[in-house]
Amino acid sequence: MAIIETKNIHGGYGGMNILNGVNMSIEQGEVGVIIGANGAGKSTSLKAIFGLLNVTEGAIELNGENITNQAPHLLVEMGMAFVPQEKNVFVSMTVEENLEMGAFLRKDNFKSTLDSVYHYFPDLKDKRYQPAGELSGGQRQMVAMGRALMIEPKVLLLDEPTAGLSPLYMNEIFDRVVAINKEGVGILMVEQNAKQALAIAHKGFVLAAGRNRFTDTGENLLNDPEVAKSFLGG
């Protein structure tokens, strides 16, 4: 059974539809990558899944359970975490406090999760008492992902995690995504660096004008000449 699945969803902001039928599905432990041109509805799809905009048609399922238009904090409780593209850290709080906020809904002791996040992102351990606002872009992205990991999610939604980062950090983030996925976390991410992203993807979804243009495995999409021409920059 798919861990996360969108069935023909429609939706948008204030009456304007941006999504016109998006179908996506990834299995437990898979990486799904959404690519497409600007305005194709990539980020909007993620936000729709996370209950941040109104879905007017279609359904979203988490482990077979209908979660369409569910409130975000309930989704977090069900094991889904979301890392927005921008403003994704609490700038006035320390790194460790940021991570604690990720675990807000956990009643148990999350010390071991904290350790594993520091294990994924050793840079953060050194800066744990520094305000997140003082970190570099790449480190902030790590804090943001770390925060999302604190509830030990089954699915992690990432919105352009490498946007604006130097190639060095970009590779590091991709490495981390793979490492996190190896632990069994399903990942659905939007990416601009389509080639690199598809290379690590089990499934790829190419969106155009708010609906699926191509849907296949990452490898097949990489090798598809038509996809390559229009979406991978030749």
Place this chain on the structure above:
Amino acid sequence: MNELVFFINKVLISGAVIGSIYAMGAIGVTLIFSILRFAHFAHGDLMTTGAFVTLFLTAMFPEAGHAVGLPTAFVMMPFAMVITSFLAIGLDKAFYKPLREANVKPVVMVMASIGVTLMLQGVVRIFFGTSSRNLFVDDRKEIFRLELPWELASRKIIITEPQVLLFVFTIVAVVALHYFLTRSRLGKAMRATSDNADLARISGINTKTVVTVTWVIAGCLATAAGTLLSLDVALKPDLSFQILLPIFAAAIVGGVGHPYGAVIGGFVVGFAETLAVFNWAILLRPLEKAYEWDLPSNLALVPTEYKITVPFFILIAILVLKPTGILKGQVL
């Protein structure tokens, strides 16, 4: 020496008293702003309402203070804080929440808070009348006169029991708030919401709880400030707009969204007020004698009637020079 004692009484003690009051008010305003994103104009009347709840409880149980040796009103204050907090939450549910959910502009929220302030004013005055009240129902205000060990100082330092209670309470409240915001889960969630409300929601923080806690803290501090101010002077039902300006000035001076900034701002505004209306001629009098100056009898920077201009010009100055305030708050 006597001149110095006079200075201590008129400036240091008075400034600290009014500064503590402003600080507690400003913390509430700053928290409400950082969580709910609007300037809460009903804060002055929330203070008055809280003080009247205390008055009501004090009149109900006038003897309660004798048992512990404190003014009854002070003993009743915690109960009034609880009641006022519930009231604040109720006001939020009835008047602010629907607008918040309709996603109105912040200015509309400000207007709504003015509606609330008028309602509170009306209710308080219908039930308690328009004249000043005394919070000492069955007991008396104790006044301490401290003598200084020096011979030249024949005047005494005067400090009242309510003032001592006010200082103690302010310190305890600020320290408690500090620990709440930096150590507790909910306190950190509050800071997170103030920092980035969308991300807080995404992290699973229940914003409703945070809003409730905000009103509880604001309501408690407003009640305490209102009660302790009324204990020190008298309980006036027409405080609202007079005290609003210095409180807002304090919050903005300190940096909006910073509770500590609000405390600093409160004392800055409080001392600025007392220093501005203080008659410096008195302090200069010994020098006048020694050097045979001819000083005018009144050397106050601002006549007492114009005290309200002090917070206003502090406000204007900070808006022109450093709109983010001392602690780099958000710009409203």
Place this chain on the structure above:
Amino acid sequence: MSNKLLMNHKKEFLLFGGLFAIILLIMAFMGTAYGLRMLVEAACYAIIAFGLTIQWGYAGLFNAGIMGFMAMGAFVTMLFSFPVNEQFWSSGLAGDLGSVLLKLIIGIVLIVGSIKITRFGVPKKAQQAVTLVLIGVVYLVYMNALAPVADSIEKEVGFIGGFGLPSWLGWVVGGIAAGLIAYFVGHICLGLRSDYLAIATLGISEIIKAFLKNADWLTNGTLTVSPLPWPTPGAADLGFIMARASYLSLTALVIALIFFLLTRAYNAPWGRMLRAIRDNEVSSLAMGKDVNKRRLEVFVFGSFLMGVGGAILATFNGLFDPNGYIPLNHTFLIWVMVILGGAGNNLGTLFGAVFVYIIWTMSEPAALFVFDIIRNIGDSVGWEAPQDLDSRALQARVFVIGLTISLVLRYAPKGVIPEKVARHG
């Protein structure tokens, strides 16, 4: 054509028809003179409400200090129109006061000059420091020079009196004075978020009141000044009804003029730009509009109207009483008028002003009546009503105003005659 007009504006006709009927009823029961007085006052409030509707309705600016602008207008009109105090002008005090004012003017020129020194390469920090010090020095010099003169004026001649000029000049200059204050506040606050303007205007209005109340040498303070001369023949010449009727026609003329100008401005490019700014500041900025300049214009002009309205009202009442200005009657009542009537809609504002003013006036006897019933019921069950029940009864109106604001915001945020969203193209 006229039929279509009637159909399109059915609601407006109904509302104003109802209002007219209420006015006739009041005149029938309370007397024509009473009704006329109420109408003149309502008309003055309408002028003030126009000022607010352009600030809030056209541009989304929050003014919580209407009271101050009204009081300023009233003060200036008092100063201009009140008869000359010969005693003051013939004494040496006038010259003394003149020299104090001269010092102040020199000081202000210096301060303004110091703000401009950045043009000569002086760093901004240094300029700010120089300006601050200069403000402090000018302030101290001025205060020290004024104090003895003000004291003598108060002791020897009461206050300086007026200029004995026509009232209408006072109205215009009163409006200009209010506008100048608005310029000062707006200049500082309009670039910041709207809440700051609300706080600052609230502050400035309290300060204006404190000043007018305490500067006895200039305003006669709490002793009040009366009677202010009317521009139209007074009751002594024409009798109450005719005198008030002629005053009413004068105010009606003023309203008609303002209404005409506002309607033109609303539909002119200037008004369209304002609404564009109000509705979407970011995109207006992106289109290269000078948002803050437009806002400042509207804020100053709105405050000008408030000053004029306050001035006309003071002249009508024949009384300048700085203590009589309270935020409820002179700020928030006007808020209710505008948001209930329909912010941004001139007709709605006019309706709201007259309607709310009538309700407000009627609510005083009504509240007393209701509380009297409560007292009687209380008496019959042995409850002793508090001594100050009547003053408490009037406070019930405060509650009602607050409740009205809250309810209108929640259930009818656009008012009874909402702004018509014009569709272009």
